[in-house]
Amino acid sequence: MAALGREKMKQLEAQYKKILADYIVNQTEKNLYIAQNFTRQLIQKNISPEDVISIHKNAIAEIFPDRMNEAQPAYDFLIEVMVHYGMAHREHQSLLQKQAEYEMEMKIATSIQKALLKTHIPKLSTVDIGMLSVPARKMNGDYVHFFYHRDDYLSVAVTDVVGKGVPAALCMSMVKYGLETLEYAYKEPSYVLEVINRVIEKGVDDSMFVSMFYGCLDTQRNMFSYASAGHEPALHYNAKQDQFVALEAKGLLLGVLPNTKYTYQEVILEDNDIITMMTDGVTEFRGNDHLNSRQIITSVIRDNKYLSAQQLCQLLYREIEKIHGFDLSDDFTVVILKK
Amino acid sequence: MASKSSVEIITEWDIVAARQLGRNEAKALGFGTVDQARITTAISELARNIYLYANIGRIEIERVDTETEKKIVVTATDQGPGIHDIRKVMEEGYSTSGGVGAGLPGVKRLMDSLEVQSVIGEGTTIRAEKWLR
Structure with a gap:
């Protein structure tokens, strides 16, 4: 998201490109496992789906510069599509957080009730x-x-x-x-x-x-x-x-x-x-x-x-x-x- | 430098025109692909709200490009029924319920700021900004 500075984003892009390039060369399960761990990091940093596509697009552009002419519009199209998914995803995240808050309040209310109506x-x-x-x-x-x-x-x-x-x-x-x-x-x-x-x-x-x-x-x-x-x-x-x-x-x-x-x-x-x-x-x-x-x-x-x-x-x-x-x-x- | 342009929202195709205008302005200011997509999607949501719930309104896009400030300001104005409880429409989960103001929390997240002003029976003005960092 925009909240993440450009520098941070550049770092993530560099890491992603390395992981992707390794995978393209070796195609081992280990590469994929590393990718999974990286995904965890992306989620933790609140990187939205459209940003992930953008990171991928930029990585591909560097790894296969000559293929990018044809692929670029397709990636841009996917970014557009994913913006809406990202919105739904964020809403879901924030509803989950809200639910956790409610549960906490409920817990407090229950213990107050227990004390009141003992x-x-x-x-x-x-x-x-x-x-x-x-x-x-x-x-x-x-x-x-x-x-x-x-x-x-x-x-x-x-x-x-x-x-x-x-x-x-x-x-x-x-x-x-x-x-x-x-x-x-x-x-x-x-x-x-x-x-x-x-x-x-x-x-x-x-x-x-x-x-x-x-x-x-x-x-x-x-x-x-x-x-x-x-x-x-x-x-x-x-x-x-x-x-x-x-x-x-x-x-x-x-x-x-x-x-x-x-x-x-x-x-x-x-x-x-x-x-x-x-x-x-x-x-x-x-x-x-x-x-x-x-x-x-x-x-x-x-x-x-x-x-x-x-x-x-x-x-x-x-x-x-x-x-x-x-x-x-x-x-x-x-x-x-x-x- | 600041430049303003706007699109009347009357038919569904005007939503497309508003999107196009927003994308052009975002691109001209120097936003990347992802942010262009975000700004456009936000405009699309605002324009769709006008089309569905207020019938007639306007989307205005302002490009602010000065030494100290670079941003896109989107203002959606309508003479629709107005929003009864603004706090409520800014709550998560309301977007699924339909009605005026649907999807505003999503728009707020796509942009950097969102302000809502509304008078029942007179209409609603929503102002959203996205800053180029």
Whole structure:
């Protein structure tokens, strides 16, 4: 390119001419190997295709001066043609560079997101808590938030942004800060959903929706109250009856309408009962529709109910990952509470 | 010494005339074959943009040949729809999208400098220079 000085260009031309002349005389593989190394140097110096043709033309003109009369127009023609190729080539180069920059930014954004949306799993003497959240891509569109007050109350919000990747992650930071402003109101599931709904409805693009399951366990009364905004129902394992009950609660997704009301339900937890909350990454078996996800989840829990809550989460992940051929297409999040 | 000449771009063949003019001027100033090809290709791109997206416009070629400065200045003017977001058309990858200003990053690389001025609904002026070193 023009940026390369005339002197430098003359040097390259001299080198090229030598390599070409050697090849014309000897025609060995070694000559060609040297040519390949020289090409590497040309690319590194950003020499465009049209310049390479020009270098070649000048070399030929010196090696075979008497042939040049006929060949000159053909070379000039090729230079013209290659100018356009050179343009495309440079554009490609600069897009590659841009891509590298984006990837770098993405990496930084991912680590910021991880730090921002890190869930701290509380340790309580009254209930065993397990949580696992694994993103399908770099950024996680699921988020779990815990609140607790001494050993008496434990609240958990399990959220899933409709969508994945960067937009989902950005939206999720908003949910997190919405939850953090709740302070002492975290014990009322329907109130929490109403507040977060307003936050999302006001602050986020119309195309963004969030589902949330919110539950609060009062360990004194053994009462689990819960509400849902378009989220997967949680599963309650009743140890005494050895049965699973789906904790269904109807409610619109968050962010759809400004004044949506949510109702809450209550269920009594007995000793050894297990509550499993999850996102649809756990229950949706795309391409494996013949499998009943509910059956798989309940049998994993029932067969391993003596494991700790955290071990149960991990086991469930391993089992479901296996079913998906170790390629989960959605963010996977599960929270387990064991009385 | 500075000399100016220009070509109206109305039909596709006017692109050829603009190329020819640019090549002659580049040659006269002393540009080598490769740079002649670059300048001509740049003019061709600018003229084609006018022909495709603005319908009517003009390519002006100025040859500046003084003690201190030797350069070709190409100015493309049209009364077309204008470019909405100049920064965007100067971004890589936009050239494939078509529309006014397509291929400008490529033109910029073929030349040494490129300036774009545009008013929506009034037209666009693009000025590109190539210096003889």
